[in-house]
Amino acid sequence: MSERQPAGPADCVIAPSILSADFARLGADVDRVLADGADWVHFDVMDNHYVPNLTIGPLVCAALRKHGVTAPIDVHLMVQPVDRLVPDFARAGASLISFHPEASAHVHRTIQLIRAEGCQAGVVLNPATSLSVLDHVMDDIDLVLLMSVNPGFGGQAFIPGTLEKIRRVRERIDASGRAIRLEVDGGIKPANIGEVARAGADTFVAGSAIFGEPDYADVIARMRDEVAAARG
Numbered sequence: 001m002s003e004r005q006p007a008g009p010a011d012c013v014i015a016p017s018i019l020s021a022d023f024a025r026l027g028a029d030v031d032r033v034l035a036d037g038a039d040w041v042h043f044d045v046m047d048n049h050y051v052p053n054l055t056i057g058p059l060v061c062a063a064l065r066k067h068g069v070t071a072p073i074d075v076h077l078m079v080q081p082v083d084r085l086v087p088d089f090a091r092a093g094a095s096l097i098s099f100h101p102e103a104s105a106h107v108h109r110t111i112q113l114i115r116a117e118g119c120q121a122g123v124v125l126n127p128a129t130s131l132s133v134l135d136h137v138m139d140d141i142d143l144v145l146l147m148s149v150n151p152g153f154g155g156q157a158f159i160p161g162t163l164e165k166i167r168r169v170r171e172r173i174d175a176s177g178r179a180i181r182l183e184v185d186g187g188i189k190p191a192n193i194g195e196v197a198r199a200g201a202d203t204f205v206a207g208s209a210i211f212g213e214p215d216y217a218d219v220i221a222r223m224r225d226e227v228a229a230a231r232g
């Protein structure tokens with residue numbers, strides 16, 4: 001279905017994390033952030049097992065689709081095991097599904113499962129995860145999600161060492177010749193999004209920096225300006 005195909009400006013996708021949205025009025029808050037210029041909805045799924053926090057599942061994803069959200073929904077699974085939930089999220093309207101390789105016994109199989117369910121597939125690298133997890137999956141993935149904080153909570157500070165890692169993943173993606181998006185997640189705000197873009201990211205998750213401000217449109221516009229300026 002066309003609304004499940006990730007879209008947005010090719011070189012700058014802004015994906016607000018609804019972890020920091022108003023859960024009591026989630027549909028309205030998501031409508032608002034999309035109307036204010038966001039491209040994707042970043043949907044953080046935590047299970048109190050792989051990470052020490054508990055958030056939302058497929059029912060909430062389906063509810064957003066039923067509410068009328070047509071933007072790509074970018075599901076970030078912080079769950080273990082992974083595979084059981086993939087078909088549920090595909091049926092619930094996920095566009096992309098990313099997972100942590102440490103949480104899957106068979107990483108390649110999980111990627112195949114996500115794609116067989118009609119979604120784009122991403123692998124997520126924690127701050128201490130080696131890039132070697134990408135070695136044998138570059139032909140099969142649509143997205144690399146680099147964590148710039150440890151997963152589990154919104155509102156943490158960006159880990160500066162991520163910048164060098166972004167550069168190295170960018171080299172790998174360019175060498176692959178494939179259209180793999182490079183998304184960075186954690187502590188992104190107008191003050192640092194420029195250097196994240198300069199390092200090679202094209203897709204930017206931001207939770208507290210957007211939902212924590214009264215004027216979403218202003219923050220998103222400032223983020224886009226910083227990305228454009230960083231690229232000259």
Ligand code: DX5
Pocket residue numbers: 017019020042044076149150151152153154155156185186187188205206207208209
């Ligand atoms: C952390 C989540 C992030 C988080 C980002 O585990 O994956 O998506 O919500 O939040 P901020 O932008 O507030 O760091």
Ligand code: ZN
Pocket residue numbers: 017042043044076185205
């Ligand atoms: Zn996330």
